[in-house]
Amino acid sequence: MSTGTLPPHRIDVCVPERREPGMMVFNVRPGGPDIGRNKVGWIIGVDREGNFPLNMKFDTAAQDSCALPNGNLMFSLTGAGQIKEVLRSGQVVRQWHVAGKWQDKKPPPNSVEIDVPLTHHRVNIFPNGNLLLLSAEMRELPDWPENDTDPDAPRGPANVVGDVVLEVTPKGEINHKWHLLDMLDPYRLCYGSCSGYWRKLGFPDSNDWCHTTAVFYDARDDTIMLSLRTQDCILKFSRANGDIKWILGDPGNWRAPWSDKLLQPVGDVEWQYHQHDCSVTPFGNILCFDNGNHRALPFDDPRPAEENYSRVVEFEVDEEAMTVEQVWSFGDGDGPGEGLYGCYQGGAYRLPYTGNTFMNFGGVCTIDGVPTNDNRGGMCRARLIEVTPTKEIVFDMWIDGSEEEPPLPLSSFRSEYVPG
Numbered sequence: 001m002s003t004g005t006l007p008p009h010r011i012d013v014c015v016p017e018r019r020e021p022g023m024m025v026f027n028v029r030p031g032g033p034d035i036g037r038n039k040v041g042w043i044i045g046v047d048r049e050g051n052f053p054l055n056m057k058f059d060t061a062a063q064d065s066c067a068l069p070n071g072n073l074m075f076s077l078t079g080a081g082q083i084k085e086v087l088r089s090g091q092v093v094r095q096w097h098v099a100g101k102w103q104d105k106k107p108p109p110n111s112v113e114i115d116v117p118l119t120h121h122r123v124n125i126f127p128n129g130n131l132l133l134l135s136a137e138m139r140e141l142p143d144w145p146e147n148d149t150d151p152d153a154p155r156g157p158a159n160v161v162g163d164v165v166l167e168v169t170p171k172g173e174i175n176h177k178w179h180l181l182d183m184l185d186p187y188r189l190c191y192g193s194c195s196g197y198w199r200k201l202g203f204p205d206s207n208d209w210c211h212t213t214a215v216f217y218d219a220r221d222d223t224i225m226l227s228l229r230t231q232d233c234i235l236k237f238s239r240a241n242g243d244i245k246w247i248l249g250d251p252g253n254w255r256a257p258w259s260d261k262l263l264q265p266v267g268d269v270e271w272q273y274h275q276h277d278c279s280v281t282p283f284g285n286i287l288c289f290d291n292g293n294h295r296a297l298p299f300d301d302p303r304p305a306e307e308n309y310s311r312v313v314e315f316e317v318d319e320e321a322m323t324v325e326q327v328w329s330f331g332d333g334d335g336p337g338e339g340l341y342g343c344y345q346g347g348a349y350r351l352p353y354t355g356n357t358f359m360n361f362g363g364v365c366t367i368d369g370v371p372t373n374d375n376r377g378g379m380c381r382a383r384l385i386e387v388t389p390t391k392e393i394v395f396d397m398w399i400d401g402s403e404e405e406p407p408l409p410l411s412s413f414r415s416e417y418v419p420g
Contacts, residue, residue: 006055007042007410008403013396014050019386020351022420023047024358025054025073028399029061031345031363031380032409036061036079036200043075045088045418046397056090064123064270067418076123082108083123083131088226088418096131100202112172116164117202121413122214122277130175132167132224136161137179138203141186148194151299153187159205160186161198163212165224167239178224178242184231187251189296191302192230192274193361213276214414220284227278227288231269232297234278234288248272248286248315248324252297263317263324270326272313276362277414278345285327288314289346289359289414293373305373309343312348313357330357330391337385337393340364344375345382347414354395358386362412382412 009325023045030038041062053388056062058077065075072093074085081101097107107113114134124132144158162181168174174270184208197208214227218236223245226235233249247254247261250271252264274293281287290311294302311331315324331338345362360382365371367378374409379402386395401408 005057006044006052007399008401008408009397009399011050011397013393015394016049018354018356018388018392019305020354020356020358020395020417021046021048023053023417023418024349024384024386025065025246025418026360026384026415027062027065027075028382028410029063029376030409031382031411032365032378033376034380034409035096035376036407041077043073044228048420049204050395050397054088054090064121064413065416066123066125067145068125073395073416073418074123074125076119078118081118082111083114083119084132094170095117105240113168114168115174115265116166116173117167120201121212122216124215124217126167126217127219129170131166131170132215132217133166133168134215135164135166136198136201136203137164137181138162138198138206139181139186141296144187144207145189146175148189148191148298158188158207159203159210160209162186163226163228164362165212165215165226176239178237179237180212180226180228182229183237183242183244183408184210184235185255186385188231188252188255188258189298190230191296191298214278214288216279218280220280225278225280225286229274229276229289229291232275233271234272234275234286235414246317246319246322248317250352261323266318266323268326269315269324270313270329270332274344276345277349277360279349281314282352283352286317287348287350287357288313288315289348290331291344291346293343305341305343306373308371309339309412310342310346310361311338312357314350328389330359330387331361333391335391337383337387337396340383341371342382343371343373345413347412349415349417351386352416356386357389358384358395358415358417360412360414362414378406378409380409380411382410384412384415
């Protein structure tokens with residue numbers, strides 16, 4: 001880890017007096033064709049004035065960050081199989097390593113082992129100090145379709161990857177595991193469910209059925225909420241017994257008994273697709289970054305990338321009535337900062353003091369300047385925006401290496417709020 005050089009960026013708008021006090025912390029890592037090749041990563045904090053009081057640079061890709069109640073930061077280096085807790089100066093307080101990533105190597109000194117093959121995407125924490133993490137498992141299922149684009153595709157045995165949600169003590173002990181392949185319909189398909197995301201991560205010849213991108217604990221009712229990218233839904237379940245509370249998303253392709261858990265729309269609700277970050281706002285609503293890939297389920301025609309957009313959307317859920325209402329969104333209009341398409345990554349955070357929303361359009365990918373669904377295509381950039389409740393932009397920053405020589409594709413997964 002080092003400090004110094006920031007990734008290439010520019011700040012187009014910064015209105016300090018209308019921004020949230022404190023600091024937004026986010027990762028920057030290689031994107032596009034440089035995914036997995038360019039060995040560099042940052043955890044960066046930008047403050048209200050547009051300064052960078054936090055700048056940690058690594059020789060591996062950094063993934064996610066989490067603000068801890070004690071004022072420290074926790075972040076993951078998923079490629080390296082490490083999770084670290086640091087002071088805001090960057091000094092390491094505690095660290096953990098994933099057993100599956102350190103089988104043939106000596107682990108870092110004073111690091112606690114977690115006995116799982118990998119962790120991925122979001123790192124979070126329970127109020128009791130235990131870690132809330134994501135891992136994965138592979139099972140062979142019979143009669144799995146060869147692809148998710150042809151309704152008459154041949155079927156046969158296939159390796160299917162499902163996510164595993166973990167509660168891990170600071171000593172590395174796994175207190176609870178929740179297996180999504182046991183909770184949801186393993187044969188429900190969305191676009192991308194048959195993709196090969198996990199094949200380079202230790203699961204050969206596998207299918208990306210679920211692809212959890214966010215995990216959030218709601219202390220109000222002791223539940224866990226997940227964003228399932230290749231199921232195009234947000235799932236909420238009980239921490240105590242694993243029972244599903246509700247499913248938020250396009251109702252297509254769900255069978256009983258899971259269809260009984262679907263939230264019913266009230267008014268004009270536009271479903272989210274291939275979403276990332278999801279969380280609960282200070283007023284109890286659901287906020288998520290809706291990447292919007294395809295904006296359809298198999299086997300309807302998907303929306304082309306060059307005609308698509310990503311957005312941040314806020315839903316109000318009535319759990320007694322089992323209904324959902326869309327109450328706010330940004331990105332689906334034609335105003336400043338809207339109409340932008342980020343095919344992967346992305347985050348949204350409702351800020352507690354101003355009510356502003358901070359968002360990462362984390363993977364804005366283009367080939368020859370045209371938006372694409374290929375996140376390993378020509379160029380990748382990230383745009384970080386803070387807007388007021390009335391959608392006025394008070395911060396607008398691009399992470400953009402397109403003018404570097406050679407060009408440097410970069411992305412940003414999501415941002416975390418750190419109070420001042």
